[in-house]
Each structure stands twice: as structure tokens, then as C-alpha cells.
Amino acid sequence: MAFTVILKFWRGSRLKRELEKAFAAMAIKCCPNRPGPLYVGNEFRSNSLLLTSSENEVTFHGSPDVGLTISYSKATGQWETLEAYLQRYKPIHARLPVIVAETLLRSDPQIELPLWLVDMFKGGQKVRTFGMTGQESSPASLFQLYVDFHRYSEATNLLLEYMETFASTRPVDIINRKRPFGVWFPYTTIERLWCRLDESISSDHMVDQCNKLKKLLEGALLNHLKLLKVDSDDAVSSAG
Structure with missing residues (x-):
């Protein structure tokens, strides 16, 4: 009614x-x-x-x-x-x-x-290959909510899930991954997560857990940036 x-x-x-x-x-x-x-x-x-x-x-x-x-x-x-x-x-x-x-x-x-609510943010399908952006209820918006409400483990795991899927793209989809602006991750929110983890460590709050999350996040970001560089170099070479 x-x-x-x-x-x-x-x-x-x-x-x-x-x-x-x-x-x-x-x-x-x-x-x-x-x-x-x-x-x-x-x-x-x-x-x-x-x-x-x-x-x-x-x-x-x-x-x-x-x-x-x-x-x-x-x-x-x-x-x-x-x-x-x-x-x-x-x-x-x-x-x-x-x-x-x-x-x-x-x-x-x-x-x-x-799980059904989380799946709504993910689109109800297998994790998408080309980033976290999309509609208003997207993986990026869920990631932001996790950071806003200090759910750092969930935020880190969600981000790693998408980055790992991006890195393990099937050969048939690699050309799509290399297209300019074809991939988008919420980098500003990732930076906020990094700062929040630093703040927690500085205040002696959940130090061990935050250090562990920072190491996971740092490793994933380094691998992601290396992969983007390889893709960029390949795109330049192909254009030449």
C-alpha cells in the first residue's frame, strides 16, 4: 500500500x-x-x-x-x-x-x-573485466561505502577481486583491455583507503590488520600499474 x-x-x-x-x-x-x-x-x-x-x-x-x-x-x-x-x-x-x-x-x-545485495552492485553477473565503474549502484560505489564506514577489509578484498580479474583477462579480451579509457578504477577512493589505513596505524588501532591490508593493497597496485605500462607500450608499438 x-x-x-x-x-x-x-x-x-x-x-x-x-x-x-x-x-x-x-x-x-x-x-x-x-x-x-x-x-x-x-x-x-x-x-x-x-x-x-x-x-x-x-x-x-x-x-x-x-x-x-x-x-x-x-x-x-x-x-x-x-x-x-x-x-x-x-x-x-x-x-x-x-x-x-x-x-x-x-x-x-x-x-x-x-550476498544478494553485494551482487546487485556487481551487476548480477561474473566479475566484470573492464573496471568497477558503471551505474549508480556499481562496484565503485560499494567500494566507497566500505571506505566511508571503515570496512577496510571488505574494501580491500573488493578492489583486489577486480584487479585480479583485470590482470587475468582472457587472450580474446586483451584488445579490449588495451583500449584507451577502457578500464577505470576509483583511484581517488583507493587513495582515501590508503590514508585511512595510515591513520589507523598511527593511532595504534588495528595495527597488524591495517599493515597486512596495506601490503596487499601496495602489491596489487604495483602489479596493476606495471600491467598498464605494458599495455600502453604495446598500444604505442601497434600504432607505430
């Missing part, structure tokens, strides 16, 4: 803003550490949020195990609902996966993004 109202009464940028609000509310309901509903003691309490039907809310005064089971089942259903609606409305507003991921990461610093 909420989406019916949104689609009926809003158009253009206002429609996109209302969709963002709705999906942010849905994403919050999927977070175990969100403000509500909460499982406290033997009671299941719910704070009213957008898209919530209060008529079916039930308070349990029984075993905590029963309440937790019901809470878990409800959370699973909310994830499934979020995925279904996101797939339906993403063609209308391509930035919706970014809104959902940003809401989840802000609401719960420890949350692991579901």
Missing part, C-alpha cells in the same frame, strides 16, 4: 526521494541492532516505522526461546521482502541499492551485507 501511494502521488526526483525513504525504513527493520522492534527479556516490543502493520504485532510472555525464534523468522522474512522489492524498483531508481547498503552500514557497524 505504501508503494502504491508513492507511485500514485509522486513523480521525478520527488518519487525517487520517497522511494529512498521507504527502502531506508525497510533496511532498518532488517538490522538486529536497530532501535526497534526489540526483544527485551520475555517481551517482544515494536516501535512503529514506515511499512509496518501494527495490527498484527503480538507481545509474548512465554519462553525467551519462543520469542527469539519468532523474532528470527520475522527478520528472515524482512530480508526476503527487502530483496524482492529492491529487485522490483531498482529499474526505476538505480541508486536504491546504495541507499539500502548505506542504511545498513550506518545502523549496524558490524553487519555483513547480504
Whole structure:
């Protein structure tokens, strides 16, 4: 009903803003550490949020195990609902996966993004060969979110995944890799990640992990730049 109202009464940028609000509310309901509903003691309490039907809310005064089971089942259903609606409305507003991921990461610093959501950023296909750029919900935007919310391991692994795929291009696709501007990685965000890792090390926070990530990142960047130089030299030679 909420989406019916949104689609009926809003158009253009206002429609996109209302969709963002709705999906942010849905994403919050999927977070175990969100403000509500909460499982406290033997009671299941719910704070009213957008898209919530209060008529079916039930308070349990029984075993905590029963309440937790019901809470878990409800959370699973909310994830499934979020995925279904996101797939339906993403063609209308391509930035919706970014809104959902940003809401989840802000609401719960420890949350692991579901694989289906990560796959939406990757395009639902095998890792692409020619870089991370694309639509608003692209691997580059996911990489930026990881850096913004201090998820340095996830950010580094995502970047390495694409760089390794780029380096292992099939012979039939090498000509495409060598085309000017055919490959794009978010270099400014990579620089931010490098600076964030340095800051963490300087402040004695997660020193070992950050040093390890820096070594991985440095090795991948050096190999990537060497490969770009080889491709550039080959392109010049072919043009000559």
C-alpha cells in the first residue's frame, strides 16, 4: 500500500526521494541492532516505522526461546521482502541499492551485507573485466561505502577481486583491455583507503590488520600499474 501511494502521488526526483525513504525504513527493520522492534527479556516490543502493520504485532510472555525464534523468522522474512522489492524498483531508481547498503552500514557497524545485495552492485553477473565503474549502484560505489564506514577489509578484498580479474583477462579480451579509457578504477577512493589505513596505524588501532591490508593493497597496485605500462607500450608499438 505504501508503494502504491508513492507511485500514485509522486513523480521525478520527488518519487525517487520517497522511494529512498521507504527502502531506508525497510533496511532498518532488517538490522538486529536497530532501535526497534526489540526483544527485551520475555517481551517482544515494536516501535512503529514506515511499512509496518501494527495490527498484527503480538507481545509474548512465554519462553525467551519462543520469542527469539519468532523474532528470527520475522527478520528472515524482512530480508526476503527487502530483496524482492529492491529487485522490483531498482529499474526505476538505480541508486536504491546504495541507499539500502548505506542504511545498513550506518545502523549496524558490524553487519555483513547480504550476498544478494553485494551482487546487485556487481551487476548480477561474473566479475566484470573492464573496471568497477558503471551505474549508480556499481562496484565503485560499494567500494566507497566500505571506505566511508571503515570496512577496510571488505574494501580491500573488493578492489583486489577486480584487479585480479583485470590482470587475468582472457587472450580474446586483451584488445579490449588495451583500449584507451577502457578500464577505470576509483583511484581517488583507493587513495582515501590508503590514508585511512595510515591513520589507523598511527593511532595504534588495528595495527597488524591495517599493515597486512596495506601490503596487499601496495602489491596489487604495483602489479596493476606495471600491467598498464605494458599495455600502453604495446598500444604505442601497434600504432607505430
